[in-house]
Amino acid sequence: MVKLAVNGGEPVAKDLSRMIPRWPLLDEDDVKVVVEAIKGGHWCRLYPGSYAERFEAEFAKYHDAKYGIAVANGTVSLELALKTLGVGLNLGDEVIVPAYTFIATASAVTEVGAIPVFADVDPKTGNIDPKDVEGRITERTRAIITVHFGGYPADMDALTSIAKKHGLYLIEDAAHAHGSEWRGRKVGAIGDMGSFSFQESKSLTAGEGGIVLTNSDELAERARLIHNIGRVIGQPGYIHYILSSNYRLSEIQAALLLSRLGKLPSEVKVKNENGKVLADMIKRTGVVEPTGNDDRVTVRGYYYFVMLYKPEELNNIPKEVFIEALRAEGVPVGVSYGPPLYKQPAFKRENLVKSIPKYILDRMPNYERLNLPGAEEFARRELVLPHYLLLAPREAFELVVAAIEKIKEHVDELQQSVNRLKVSDATIDTTYHR
Template structure:
């Protein structure tokens, strides 16, 4: 019987790291692109004909959006989207309880109050029923932040018409969802505005970076002004039309993103194919359940490949210990965000009130318990998207490692 690697046996996925390209990938093309910017002495995008503008057009077109506004990172992309749709101090924003904290902290940066909605533990996405309940119970909900968790598009059919009827804005947090599609349309401008991140771990990256997409001409103009400290883009100088901030992307970031765009598009297709293969193989193992995708999902972009782990099918082995065993076998698994956001110290009474404007009441995050979010975070196991750049041989190693742990779980008893 093979011994588990965590007990000194041979790792079954020892060669996995050799079958996956190191992330982020780059080639001579990226090196040249950066040197060209350097030597051009145009490092800032405020001049006409910038690389940032070209990237905005190309990324927006790929994502089936009319407009793109490139920014410094994904957190300020959400802040810009919120400001643009009119979020003001004291407004409420519905945010899924399980996501990266920026989905909520972009709101608190504007003095707006995140109201946490529950998660559908099968999809990992915001529960449309929980959104409806909140909207019906709370006054002052201005917008909903819908995170496509791991890259899994939210159910727009359930969210969009419901919110539109009530004049509540839908902001897509697409930081995980480059290339994802709902009913044949790429995400980002299906709602009112969408924000993306190009941080180093993301599936299209310039180290840092972000973009806001929209189909709304008025929002696009407003967002461009806000992001350029009240100036018209392409018109440098000192004519400012509104009071705002500087969210601009640099020309180095834009050049890297442009250089990576073709490869990224090919990687989206590859990860979609390989993700479906891995999910299909994992479904056959009792106790691991790949994230459910709804019938409207026509293309799955990835940040995380997510599956839920059930200790009962693994002789009671805890998730923590399962992940340790999996890592020892050579599979870089992780726990995702680990807890619902309302359990973060940043949402304690003291920490929350410290950053909020005077007069804002504490929403009692410390007393929250959302069953779907609790269940999902208890069970969630994640693999980062670039694992799916490995082909069948690599994916079969992941499956073999999980099967090996299941078959030899007795070695870990006690």
């Protein structure tokens, strides 16, 4: 008799881990470029024609942006974007951010001395809900940060028009969205400033790294100055025009990024095509629903393949138990971040007092009271697969579907095991499992 793997049966997708490429990807020519960079003797970007300079130009070009400023990670890139726009210079400055995202989207706001205001997200995509954004604008709002959740572009038409109407800056946190397109335009260069991460799990990576993009000459110049402790790159001597920090990216990472960037467009193409194939296959199971059907999204770069769990189609088996059962069958599934951000311990008053100056804290909302329906529903239903699964051959997708179908067929057996199956951590392992 066939048994669920979670109960000791044979995992139906046991060959999946062999089919999914090991992340991060690395070719011999990447190694060659990195070795060249090391042997070149310039490990910091402060020389003409640096790898960082070349990477900035190439990455900006790929994303249809005029300028790029490479930095140490995708958290400080958000901080750099906010500082460049002057957010946080006035006491009480507010920035509207999505309630469901990685914490850096909100912590970057507090790091520059401003106040994050959570807007609800669309429960179908996890992207910020433009209507909810508009209702949260006050005379202190300076900017909106949108995340393209999982690589699925947010509604840039609505957000651009709201930002314009209210005189606000629009920042794109595109940490998930390398190569994604909104109506034929790459995201990250549609708003005033865009921010990307090159952390190990991301579609383009050097272990750590980040970049800000902009089309504005003035903002690019200011960002470059801020990222280099107020010093003009290329200008001799120690003249600092502004008090700031050091956000620079190392040359070794820049060399690796430059090499990997050459392969990104073809990887995005494959993931975009395979994402559609997998979505069609998964939809037919009826148990999970792939997200996103907006025609204005012309390319999905993918960080996560996001799905919504439908427990009502599976005897109301809790999501965590479904995850455990699927993992046992060999599918690297999980949740992205868990609860909405306002439920993080960091947003409890008792912890805010440890990180936020009192004069700012006094102006902050009580985050503990928030309960945003879209974010709550998305958190309840969201399931994700890692993006590099989409680089696997199609047979891999058949195994994912076979695992879901197997669980569906054996739902009674799973029901009997529910109380035994305690899930310690449902979070996806973005750097994989072999």
